[in-house]
Amino acid sequence: MTVLYEDNHIIIVNKASGEIVQGDKTGDKPLSEIVKEYLKEKYNKPGNVFCGVTHRLDRPTTGVVVFAKTSKALSRLNEMFRDDKVDKIYWAIVKNNPPKHEDTLVHWLIKSEKNNKSTAYDKEKQGTKKAVLHYKIIGTSENYFLLEVNLETGRHHQIRTQLAKIGCPIKGDLKYGATRSNSDGSISLHSRAISFMHPVSNTKIEVTAPVPKDNLWESFEM
Numbered sequence: 391m392t393v394l395y396e397d398n399h400i401i402i403v404n405k406a407s408g409e410i411v412q413g414d415k416t417g418d419k420p421l422s423e424i425v426k427e428y429l430k431e432k433y434n435k436p437g438n439v440f441c442g443v444t445h446r447l448d449r450p451t452t453g454v455v456v457f458a459k460t461s462k463a464l465s466r467l468n469e470m471f472r473d474d475k476v477d478k479i480y481w482a483i484v485k486n487n488p489p490k491h492e493d494t495l496v497h498w499l500i501k502s503e504k505n506n507k508s509t510a511y512d513k514e515k516q517g518t519k520k521a522v523l524h525y526k527i528i529g530t531s532e533n534y535f536l537l538e539v540n541l542e543t544g545r546h547h548q549i550r551t552q553l554a555k556i557g558c559p560i561k562g563d564l565k566y567g568a569t570r571s572n573s574d575g576s577i578s579l580h581s582r583a584i585s586f587m588h589p590v591s592n593t594k595i596e597v598t599a600p601v602p603k604d605n606l607w608e609s610f611e612m
Contacts, residue, residue, distance in 0.1 A: 391424050394454065395597045399463035399590045401425060401441075404599040405455045407576030411446045425457050445471050448547065450562070453581025453599045454478070458589075466589035471544075476586040480539040480549055481528075483578035483606065484558040485568075487535055492526030497555055501546045507565055508547045510555040521545045523552055529610045534561065536610045538582075549579060561606075576602070 391409070395402040405411065405421060413420045426441045442464030444456050458464035470476050497510035498518035511518060522542035529536035537558075539549050547566070553559060554566035560579050562572030572578065585596040601607035 391421065391428070392600075393428070394599060395595065397588075397591075399458065399460050400456060400467070400588070400595075401429070401459055402454060402456050402584070402595075402597050405447055405452055405581075407450050407452050407574060407602065410449050411455055412443045421455065422457065429459070442467075444468055445476075447581055448550070448577075448579075450575060450577040451579045451581065452576065452602050453480070454584045454597055455581070456584065460590075463589045467586075470586060470589065474542075474544075476584060478541060478581060479583040480541070481580045481582045481601070481610075482525075482537045482539055482549060482553060483534050483561045483610070484537060484553060485534055485561060486558045488525065488527065488537065488558050489556060492524070494522065494524050495552045495556065497521050497552055499545045499548065499551055508545065508551040510551045519543075519545055521548050521552060523549060525553075531606065531609055534606065550577070578607070580607070 392404040394404055410420045422441050422443050426439045430439045442458035444467040458467055498514045499508045499510050499521045500518045501508045524540045525537045527535050528538045550563055550566045559567035560577050562568055563577040564571050580601055583598040588595050
């Protein structure tokens with residue numbers, strides 16, 4: 391875990407692949423607990439330390455995660471995420487060339503609880519939710535394309551599902567059609583940057599997360 395920004399009310403970290411943001415049925419130690427331990431040690435605090443989860447990233451992804459250090463910041467950040475007042479930029483590496491250099495994708499997604507996977511449809515069906523994202527190609531290598539993605543909605547596995555739907559599954563994402571896994575079990579999806587108005591001071595916060603230490607990622611880093 392690398393701390394990217396910290397003040398009295400919030401702490402922003404760069405999540406590694408394989409870490410879970412919040413506790414789940416695996417029983418693995420979540421990032422929220424790791425952050426708590428960091429704060430307890432850094433400030434030599436006896437007793438419990440507050441660390442509120444404001445949003446999540448899928449386990450195999452990397453990048454920016456925001457935690458709240460106070461209950462006031464948590465309730466305001468939760469509201470901001472819910473009302474789409476937080477701008478997030480993602481980077482995704484795909485093997486196939488997208489149909490267009492840049493585009494807006496609109497699909498209707500439905501989540502299967504049984505296999506924790508979403509399916510995208512071109513038209514609305516019963517039980518589906520509208521999903522909108524914008525992508526553009528910002529880098530190319532010998533075998534891969536780097537896409538910058540902006541989400542308009544926040545659906546389950548949205549980027550993974552929508553890119554797979556246009557024939558561009560994310561590198562390493564076996565669940566959504568990639569042919570090979572990444573050696574570390576990650577998928578090549580990185581929450582690159584986040585910007586929002588601070589929930590307490592109302593100043594603009596903008597944070598960028600370095601890409602994973604990996605030759606392919608680093609060849610793309612601007």
